[in-house]
Amino acid sequence: MDDLIRLLIQNERIIGNKNKNLKLTKEEAHYLNKVMRIKIGREIFITNGQGSLWKAKKLEQNFLEINNIDNPYFVQEKEKVSLGIAVVVPKNGFEDILKMCTEIGIDLIQPLFSERQVKNNSNFLKRNIRWNSIINEAVEQSERLWRPLILGGVNLIDWIDSRDSKDIISISITRDDSxxxxxxxxxxxxxxxxxxxxxxxxxxxxEGGWSRNEIEFFLKNKISFVKLSETILRTSTATVNATSILNQWRNDLKLNNYL
Incomplete structure (x- = not known):
């Protein structure tokens, strides 16, 4: 595949441009013109974050020409098994979690808050715009065609109670040899x-571990405990490690034609 700069643009904006000319937002134009210094007439890739990739040509400072909107340059099918990471938002390092989990290949990111959270992150809505921007940049950098979805922040127990019965959940835990x-x-x-x-x-x-009430809730609901390492990991390290294990497991299944 050609080595071109990539830009993530919402699917509605791409398919809605029947005249093939797409007007860039202020941020997109700044990225192409000032950061990447893409000249007029140069080609780039654009993706909708839903598996499709198009070639586009820069017409002028604020416009792209998209050829064959109805026939993308490349289409990638969605994974048959979706992987999700749910993490109690730490005081520091959550933005790094978003970047690295996106690059590795997670599909869903669920921010949580719990009883022993160092800092109560109740302002999820305010921070969600920045978090989505970070994910978009990581999608472009890693050349993913499927953008992970970050869900709204919610209490741990409320989130588990709301899960689809088809979902399978494991709880990472430390200091439990069993x-x-x-x-x-x-x-x-x-x-x-x-x-x-x-x-x-x-x-x-x-970072402070699960509370007694939370442990009892997990046990009552028969949710599996798993360990990620023989050592004690920080929340950010544990989240990236778990994402890597999940993604490698799925890749192995595909390699062996199980999926």
Whole structure:
């Protein structure tokens, strides 16, 4: 595939331009003109974050010409198994979590708050604009065609109660020798997941660990505990590690023609 600069643009804006000329937003124009210094007449790739890729040509400072809108340059099918990471938002490092999990290949990101959260992040709505911008930049940088979805922040227990019955959830935990390694747990769940077609989630807790009430809730609801490492990981490290394990598991299934 050609090595061209990529720009993520909402699908509605792409397909809505029947005249083939797409007007750039102020931020998009700044990125192409000032940051990447794309000259008039040069080609770039644009993606809708929903699996499609088009070639576009810069016409002038604020416009792109898209050829063959109804026939994209490349189309990638959506993954048959969706991977989700749910994480109690830490005091520091959440933006790095968004970048790295997007680059690795997560499909859904669920910000949570819990009893032992260092800082109550109740202003999720205000921060959501920045978080989405960070994800967009990571999609462009990593050349992903499917953009992960970041969901609205919610209380941990409320979130679990609202999950689809097809979803499969594991809870990352430390200092519990009886917990199964996430890799081993995934191998046992692959037949069930293929049958149900839900989202496979791993939940990463706060720096202070899960509270007694939360542990009792997990046990009552028969949610599996898993461990990510033999060492104690910070929330940001644990989240990226879990995402990497999930993505490698899915890639192995595809390599072996299981998915």
């Amino acid at each position: 917990s199964e390694n996430l890799n081993h747990w995934l191998k046992r769940k692959q037949n069930l997941l293929k049958k149900n077609g839900g989202v496979l989630w791993n939940v990463v807790g706060p």
